[in-house]
Amino acid sequence: MSKKIIILGAGLSGLLTAYRLQNKGSEIEIIETRDRIGGRIHTVHSNIAQVEMGATWFNDVHVNFKKLLSELELDYFEQFMQGTSYFEPFSAAAAQEIEIPANSPSYRVLGGTNQIVESLKNKLDLVTIHLNETVNQLHFENDKVKIMTQNQYFEADYVISTLPQALFANDITVTPTLPEKLTAIASKTHTWMQDSIKVAFIYATPFWRNKQFSGTLFSNVGPITEFYDQSNASLDKFALCGFVSSGMEMYNPAERLEKIKLQLVKVFGQEALQFTSYQETVWSKETATKSPKQIGFMYPHQNNGHPLFRESYCDNRLFFAGTETAKQYPGYMEGAVIAAENTANVILKL
Template sequence: MSKKIIILGAGLSGLLTAYRLQNKGFEIEIIEARERIGGRIHTLHSDTAQVEMGATWFNDIHVNFRTLLKELELDYFEQFMQGTSYFEPFSAAAVQEIQIPQNSPSYRVSGGTSQLIETLKNKLIQVPIHLNESVSSLNFENDKALITTQNQSIEADYVISTLPQALFTNDIIITPALPQKLSAIAEKTHTWMQDSIKVAFVYAEPFWRNKKYSGTFFSNVGPITEFYDQSNSDLDKFALCGFISSGMEMYSKTERLEKLKTQLFKIFGQEALDFTSYHETVWAKEKHTKSAEQIGFMYPHQNNGHPLFRESYCDNRLFFAGTETANQYPGYMEGAVIAAENTVKAILNL
């Protein structure tokens, strides 16, 4: 009889883990709390826009991620950085023109990062994905692990969690309790993007490219802290996209937009205000990314890649495979691929 595996989370780690384990004699199901797959990969698609509200860029050093794209026959293209960029050192100073060296380019997936997610999903055969299901408890006291959601209870031989570590340990009741040292580290593990606010302005025409601007700017003043060209690879959809200060979370969307417009006008002039649509994602408000229990300051990548996350628990029945568990590049898409591959090896070695 085939062994059953339940994977928590339908982001890159979860889908890749399922893809690697299918056809290996397992019965696999994925449980996802959101109404969509992808996790922190979230591309907004519309007639006029294709903007990344989540994971976007990767580099030459991200070898495993690029290998996966090649395997799945997905293209990628270089982030546009040509032309004049801007730097805003402090509020009283004039905006400075800068040139950014092209020595280590960043790349984006053609068609949006969600192309990777959709491709993996389409390759899953007989792997059900349950959306809008939050796991409330895991019980490992009997021969089978019992996974309980708001809709059902499922028995399985193995549970692989790809959830952010703090979310897993704070929001799910686990019986018997996990080792205290693991829980203590997990609660204090930073989830990459958890405090980020990402914004995008969509335009009918790339006014910045027409003026030999790169669309890139960095600011110590804010609210926008870094901004980039987000035009698609076909160059028929145009946008500027980037990050704003996490403190902007306290404002309403309308208030945020007004502050952003003031800064855009200062940097780029009137044309920057002729956008066709505005989009934002406040990741701290995404309850399936950041645990409400997690308060206080955390360093970026704090406790990411901790060796305890790469051990198995509950008699080799509980494994972790989220990007923050990876021993290299944790928090990034590269880390998500590495974590998935490591966990697949561990399961197959059993």
Template sequence: MNTSVVIIGAGLTGLLTANRLQELGFDVKVLEARERIGGRINTLVSGKAKVEMGATWFNESHYHLLDVIEEFKVPYFEQFMTGTSYFQTFSNVPPQEIAVPNDSPSYRFKNGTVDLLNSIAAKLKPNTIFLNEEVNEVNVIDDDVEVKTNSRTLNAGIVITTLPPATLIDQITFTPQLPNELVSLAEQTHTWMQDSIKVALTYKKPFWREEGKSGTIFSNVGPLSEFYDQSNVEKESYALVGFASGSCARFTKEQRIEKIEAQLKMVFGDEALQYESYHETTWYNEEFTKSNRQEDNLFPHQNGGHALYQAPLFDNKLFISGTETSKHHSGYMEGAIFAAESVVVKLKNLHLTQ
């Protein structure tokens, strides 16, 4: 068995897969189109604050992720939810004060979600990860797989893609072509975060905590649908972070800010407008996340973990992986971990039988 492997995508699945395969003796290279690792994990540094513009929270049901966190010694802490939270039901009804139960807490990484990625990447051999390498073609030629990027051509025995399935079929040409059934499925597989707008505001002080508020908003009205405290555990930086509703996509950034400010003023008062910085990530504009071939009317996690994604292609030369393919918590960091562990087991078993 040819033990050279090219992994497409340096997100959580790609990096953990590389780590596991290198430990088994495989020769691994990871190709990442972006100029950073992480994919839909993106910790933005704004002054002293680290705000999450992508994947953020996990809980005790994410036990595969918790095992990896423990393995790589990545510190985390409980999401702040103490105090009054708010729920907006209708536009003509004042925000309702609510108490959020804390019997099933969520957690965040002390040094940002990127800390988990950096901890895994640090265990990889030198010259494993290659950034700014957009894969354009994957060609299976006899016993070899040729991978063409915007700057080079690599050859390997096995290729593992960790891209969202819709992005995969949109951006990479395969020879032979992928099965029609798989292509149709990929077009109908929801890409987690693809229709999200993540918003972060940083502050000099946590005015909401001083007023006995948690910083949490749940809203049916918008533009913010969910908003949470994202201050650091050392209480040195303060931020509010969450999601703007998908309807905000039709507005300009300036229009979104105006509407968000109006909502925050309604809920928290004038102090909410005294922010130091505003950041947003419109994931539907992210070139390597959103597919131009994907419908916008898919429901969350549609076709995630489908059986077609579990079988290798082209005589065990191409493996489809990534969080959308996970049968367990598809779309989440937990799913990304499960997908990595699953594909590694397949390759290990294949290696043992040859």
């Protein structure tokens, strides 16, 4: 008799876990809170832009992620960093011109990072994905687990959570209760990008490249803290994209944009205001990223990769496979791949 596995979350780790377990004798379903797949991978496509509002970059040390790209027959290209870059050390001084060494390149997925999750989804022939379903309770009893959402309930033999650990600990009631040592660590585990605000300006022409600028900005002043060229590989869509300081969350979108525009002009000149459209994602306000119950400061990657996350619970019926659980590169796409592969292997051994 086949076993039923339910995976919480349709991000990279959830989809890859399902793909590794597909056709291995189990029935698999995925439950996703959002109205889309991808989780913290979120590429915004339009006829004039292709910008990454979520996970974007990887490099040569991310060998498992690169291996997955090869398996999925997806290509990648090097992040454009050529020309003059800028650094703002403090507000009283003009931005300094700097050169970025080319010894450790970063890469982006050709066609957008969402090509990975779409490719995996297209390969999940036997897996049902339920969108717009928020899990709020797990009941383990009689060798089964009941998964309650706001709309319905599911029953399974195994549950694999790929949700951010703090979100799982704060927002899902588990019966019987999980070990206190696990919930205490999980509730204090930083979710990578949970406080990030990502912005993108789309342009008809890459004015910065025409001036031999890289489009790169690092700033201690803000509101932009990091900015990069986000033009696509075929150079027919052009954008500047990056992060603004988390303190900008206190402003409304219009106020935030006005403050960012002041910095753009200061660093790049008046041409920077000739953008055709603007995108922003405040990740703390995004569905299923940061629990509303989560309070207090957390260090980046706090408790990421904790060994408790790689144990099984509830008599080998509850497993964790989100990127923050990975032993190496937790929080990154590489960590999501490692966590998915490891958890799938553990399940298959059962």
